[in-house]
Amino acid sequence: MGVLVARRLLQSVVVILGVTLISFIALHAGGDPTYLFVSERATAEEIALVRQALGFDRPLHVQYLSFVADLARGDFGTSLSYRQPAIDIVLGAFPATIELAVFAFVLALTLAIPLGVVAALNRGTAVDGSITILGLLGQSIPNFWMGIMLILFFGLYLRWFPISGQVPFLLPLLNGDLATAFGNLPRTLYFLVMPGIAVATYSLARNTRLVRSSMLEVLGQDYVRTARAKGLDERVVIVQHALRNAWLPVVTMIGLEFGFLLGGVVVTETVFSYPGIGRLLFNAINQRDIPLVQAGVILLAGNFILLNTIVDLVYAKLDPRVTLSRRR
């Protein structure tokens, strides 16, 4: 396990440098970003001064190498629009995204597994058909439309849930303000319901179908028939023998999915005015706030690497036939 983790750490350096280089080139491909930071009435001389102040007058390779050198010292640079350390701004938005991702993830998973199992156990029946149709619908409905419908029906018409905004839980918790964090918690959850459902719908639908098909495959295996022939309780057969094996493709998928959710869900965050990292980076890209984009990209790339490592470890734990060396 130690070898795997060490190898992943080394790989992460290469991956992070790669994504920072790609995003750096992409952000500069649109031309000189200086124009976004000067008044529209600025003269050529004033634009030149700002260009120099922001460091955009240097050759591109010098700018990038300077960024990498600063990064090696732990300096992610200063946001061009906020004039604050870029990493502080990114880390400030990240807890909100984690809250939304965890909420949506738990919601999707806790419903997808029983629904998938029930559908598989009732294959060909009306129950199975209903769950399958709901799954198709969940995967077909765009999440921005789902968000707006939730707002109109549950927010505006029924007034059950707040229409937009966020109440922080993790941020005060990380700052050591436990009283505020746990005082906020009920409202944090309350504000998460609608954006959480909007984000979770697709994931719930896909995982339900995945669990169903995986379960169907496993239920037809000899060892399940043997378990039943031995007279084991049906619950033991389903949970300990079938579900455990049906988990494997699901684990791979949900690991990637959680990484995706941690990257921020721009559309949902925008519809619900949710101040997460997706919206922050979307705005930063539009404003070509290069240090802020780079800090965000590094954080997200690091997350993906971490989550993939965890998935590999969990995979090996779930399936004794798979060893870490073989998975690499």
Next chain:
Amino acid sequence: MTLRNLAALVAGLALVGAVVMMTRGGSPAPAAARTIVVGLSADIATFEPANISSRDNMNIAHHIFASLYTLDADGKHVPNLAREMTVSEDGLAYTYTLRDGLTCHDGEALTAEDVAYSFTRIADPANKFTGNAPGFVFSSIGFRGAEALDPQHVRITIARKNPIAFGLLTEISIHCKDSYEKMSLDQAATSPIGSGPYRLVSWSRGSEIVLEKAGESAAAYDRIVWRIIPEASTRAAELMAGNVDIIANVAPDQIAAINASNVAAVQSITSTRRMFVGFNQAEQFAATPGGRAIRDAKVRRALQYAIDVPTICRQLLQVECQRATGLVNTVNANKALTPYPFEPATAERLLDEAGWPRVGGKMRFAITLQAGRGRYLNDVNVVQAIGQYLRDVGVDVNVELLEWASVFQPLLRTRTAGPLFFMGTGGGLWSPIYDMNDLARVDSGTNYANWSDERWFSRWDDLTAAATPEDTRRIVDEMLQIFYDDGPWLHLYFQPDFYGVSSRVEWKARPDERIYAYDARPKG
């Protein structure tokens, strides 16, 4: 058994839901009795006044930082921190007399020394400020210096006489010296200590900004909550649900729903933002037929007759409008000018006369019309409509809709958009010269059309030297006539702005895109 587990899970979720329902509340910050909530579409970047360059950002900062004079809703400058101002005979020195008993939010007395410091701090190159104050105001007026003559009098000096210098100086935010000398630039960006009617309580980036009343003022609300709600339909829903009192940038398709809600209504106002299609006369376009054609004033004049602007306003912007006659807001426009009528036959005749007949009865010349996407009210449809109107008179228009920030804006700033380009620029009501200032010099950054008509640009010296308001008006009218006849803009309209206002609140939208919540009052 599995079904039983599922039932238990559903019951558990229902229980959590019930607990959650007990926490119901309308917004992240529940509104107190004297709180007004304003929904904005864009987040702000900083509270450092010298780095602010967007209107949304300035709107909030203006509640925290006062200025020497301020603009009222009618576009008149009224005293604010200063009670009077005198100008030297040569027009290069502006001396302000401050009101008595001014303080900053930390309790420090605000004197002329603080005012002088606020100005010189902006101009200090070591601070590398890039906002509107150093990047536009100071460069426009040729800021020389600021000095305190005594605790109540401060003198601002400029390099050259400028008829709009006084108005531009009102843009400068004032703060105290001691507090800002102690602060780092980072601290100043997030923890302002201002001189205005409200102080900052909290700023949750991307979410909300909370201000509370600082000291005595006539403002009716103790707290202002600015909520960042980027999606127009969500803003409208929050307004109709009663969670927000004022929202900006209402989408035209939501006006009817808001007005029908009985809890809020939409205020429509003609803003000072001038919408136009620019004729870029840059040399680089001269090689193309379209680029060559629009260098001819006769062609530009012909195309004015091709566009039905009132119909565009009615059908695409949901308002009745009068077509603009130039770059100056209607209140200051040349009254002798009448908007170009929609006469496609006249356009065709003038194009024929200008030497651009339909080739084989088809098109006259090809040209590209560029526009940013999603920047202005219903811009995509407006640009498509303009393209079609021009095609109808035989101009083969290729409409290019571009991403605003990364593609179109750089083209504008390098003055290489076009040859036809759609855009809007902010104006004002307080002076025609302020509106005309976009084209103060051939090399002005805002001369996006690379216009170089000597008859226009040579008159700026006359304008600066004008001895009386009547002389100024006469020269302005002459210049506006040139712009109307042969200018670089295809005149369109002043953009309508839509604000949603709760029926709980008395507040009037302003034409200059400024949202001052301290002007609002609870109804009843």
